[in-house]
Amino acid sequence: MPASFPETAISTERLLLRPLAGGDVPGLVAMMDDELVHAWTDVVQPFTEEHAREWTRMLAPARRIEGRGIVFAVTEHLTQRMVGVVELRSTDWRLLSTEVVFVTASWARGEGYAPEAVNGVAQWLFEDRGFLRLELRTAAGNTAAQQVAQKLGCISEGVLRSAWIVRGGEGDGGAEESRSDLILWSLLPEDMEPLAPREADHAGHR
Template sequence: MTTTFPDVSISTERLVLRPYDDTDIPAHTEMMNDELVVAWTSAPHPYTTAHAEEWVHRAAPAERTSGRGLALAVTEFLTQRLVGTVHLRHTDWRTRSTEIAYITASWARGEGYATESVLAVARWLFREQRFERLELRTAAGNTASQQVAQKIGCLSEGVLRSAWIARAQAEDGTWAETRTDLIVWSLLPEDLEGADGPYARTGHPSYPDWN
């Protein structure tokens, strides 16, 4: 039984999702220091060049080779600029299920890039990798991420109470940890029918999507 994802690149009309390389380090560092990314993720803060180098050279490749998941840089097709990341994790090869997380760079929000990239990965998972379930978990206050889940056709399955630690910024600029609920979403192969039709007809949605 296959227990690792292939070393793959996935293309859409506007994007290329591919393995990270050295050219992504500066843009990845900048993206991860954005205030919204700090607030809703567990990434180190401040996020340094050394953190980005560790991610690009070791952590991201290890996600695939270990069988845990797959980490892809999301880049614009025309400019090749890094606009975000998509990360499959907590993969269960027996049940053919995995969890997806995503981040969009601050300058690229409002273009529908998160929706486009996550939907592309979902199609690839279900159609080429024969997966049966894709799961998302969004913090209760992360409405933009919830919009992405809804846009691709996910169903909300319930709430994990006090299951995540977010960060809130005080007036003096310092950050403090705060507990929050997680909303669990799922997408199954049959759910893609609902996402494909409207998405194909209306083109790329525009709203502030991130993480």
């Protein structure tokens, strides 16, 4: 049995990060039906209720149990509405390293939720779980996600050439795809910095 993350919740100043639940299905479908999510992530499109139910009931729990990572729904303390998703994937338990990916809902952008949520996950990883490295990959054209990495104190380690596919947006019917470089970022425990209040938000993780 591989090592795995416990089922848990993480609280920040404004947010609660918790496991996905069945009631999140409508919010997930609405969140993923977005031009920027389509362009910068690898989320299947169109993202249907069936996809959302499969994610909440099977895929997310299996990832945690099998030790590959964990998925958090990001919700506001005050309203309980879902404002994003944060995932850990490609977890290496020998190196105590994992990769973070994230999406912010279109209705919650500009509130600084992405850096706050990922910062909360990083603190939990380093302080509670003993991890030593967190990785983030951003598409070369996704400047908003790069700003999130910088605000977290991540260090740019280089470029993975032609390592990602950016999908076309609504304007071209979503059919066009183009290859993109990925910028590789890392965050170590000693890199952690306090976040400035209400940092600008982003569109998607890549």
